[in-house]
Amino acid sequence: xxxxxxxxxxxxxxxxxxxxxxxxxxxxxxxxxxxxxxxxxxxxxxxxxxxxxxxxxxxxxxxxxxxxxxxxxxxxxxxxxxxxxxxxxxxxxxxxxxxxxxxxxxxxxxxxxxxxxxxxxxxxxxxxxxxxxxxxxxxxxxxxxxxxxxxxxxxxxxxxxxxxxxxxxxxxxxxxxxxxxxxxxxxxxxxxxxxxxxxxxx
Numbered sequence: 001x002x003x004x005x006x007x008x009x010x011x012x013x014x015x016x017x018x019x020x021x022x023x024x025x026x027x028x029x030x031x032x033x034x035x036x037x038x039x040x041x042x043x044x045x046x047x048x049x050x051x052x053x054x055x056x057x058x059x060x061x062x063x064x065x066x067x068x069x070x071x072x073x074x075x076x077x078x079x080x081x082x083x084x085x086x087x088x089x090x091x092x093x094x095x096x097x098x099x100x101x102x103x104x105x106x107x108x109x110x111x112x113x114x115x116x117x118x119x120x121x122x123x124x125x126x127x128x129x130x131x132x133x134x135x136x137x138x139x140x141x142x143x144x145x146x147x148x149x150x151x152x153x154x155x156x157x158x159x160x161x162x163x164x165x166x167x168x169x170x171x172x173x174x175x176x177x178x179x180x181x182x183x184x185x186x187x188x189x190x191x192x193x194x195x196x197x198x199x200x201x202x
Contacts, residue, residue, distance in 0.1 A: 021036070022067035022068065023038065023061065023065055023066045023067055024036060024037045024038065024066070024067055024068045024069070024070075025037065025038045025039075025040060025059075025061070025066055025068075025069045025070075025093075026038065026039050026040065026069075026070055026071075026072075027040045027054050027069060027070070027071040027074055027086075027090075028040065028041055028042075028054065028071055028072070028073070028074025028075075028077070029041050029045075029047070029048060030043075030045055031045045031046065031047065032072075033047040033048070033049075037070075038050070040052060040054050040059070042054075054074075054086060054089070055077075055078040055079070055082030055083070055085055055086050056082060056085060058089065059089045059092075059093055061093040062093070063092055063093065064092075064093070064094070064095050064096065065093060065095065066093040066094050066095060066098060067095055067098055068098060068099055068100070069090060069093075069094065069098070069099070069100035069101075070100060070101045070102075070103075071086075071100065071101075071102050071103070072101075072102075072103040073103060073104065073105070074104075075102055075104050075123055076104045076105060076112065076118045076119065076122060076123055077117055077118060077119060078119060079119045080119075080121075081145070082119075083123075083127075084145045084146055087131055087146070087148045087150070087188075088145075088146065088147045088148050090148065090188070091147065091148035091149065091150065091190055092147075094190040095190070096190060096191070096192050097189065097190065097191065098189070098190050099187055099188065099189050099190075100187070100188045101185065101186070101187055102123075102185070102186045102187075102188065103183050103184070103185050103186075104122075104123040104183065104184050105118075105122070105182070105183060105184070106156065106181035106182060106183055106184045107121075107122035107123065107124045107184070108177075108178050108179065108180070108181055109178070109179050109181060109182050109183075110179070111182060111183070123184065124184070125154055125184065128150075128152035128154060128186055128188075129152075130143060130146065131146070131148055131149075131150040131152055131188065132149060132150060132151065132152070133146075133148070133149035133193075134149075134193075149190070149191070149193065150188040150189060150190060150191075151188070151189045151191050152186055152187065152188050152189075153186065153187050154184060154185060154186040154187070155185050156174055156181040156182070156183065156184060156185065157181070157182045157183040157185060158170060158173075158174065158180060158181060158182065159179055159180055159181075159182055162180060
């Protein structure tokens with residue numbers, strides 16, 4: 001149990017990082033927050049800097065103030081509306097060209113279903129399309145709760161038994177075999193798009 005003096009020192013150190021260096025936040029950090037990152041979690045584990053529900057509450061950061069974020073094995077614990085709140089807040093606080101790595105259990109792995117605190121549906125690749133404003137306008141205009149606009153790329157961590165197999169076989173397995181993919185790993189980037197009146201005809 002930390003003393004009040006120790007807690008005050010930790011708070012002072014946190015404020016110093018925020019004032020002097022880039023702000024990096026670890027959402028749902030649990031017990032594994034890395035040095036130099038600000039930890040957010042709903043449970044007050046040791047090292048957590050902000051105890052809060054990142055799926056329902058406003059995050060304690062100014063607009064466009066966060067350089068980098070990560071959320072490892074967190075988003076799958078959020079209900080659908082909370083996932084939308086999460087990406088909207090992420091978009092609000094990230095700087096232009098700021099990035100966030102998201103890691104979730106792959107929906108084709110039992111890792112997605114064993115923990116009963118995971119919410120339905122599992123996170124899948126197609127969700128990342130919905131985080132792009134233009135894609136929503138073209139394909140899903142009824143999804144009007146989103147305020148974010150991200151570019152996204154994604155990949156997979158694979159089952160250890162695939163490590164020695166050819167790239168071609170790994171790609172086949174990822175497409176058709178249960179348990180081939182263990183985690184789904186995405187990188188979201190906040191990009192600035194020109195307004196319609198700024199686009200010049202070529």
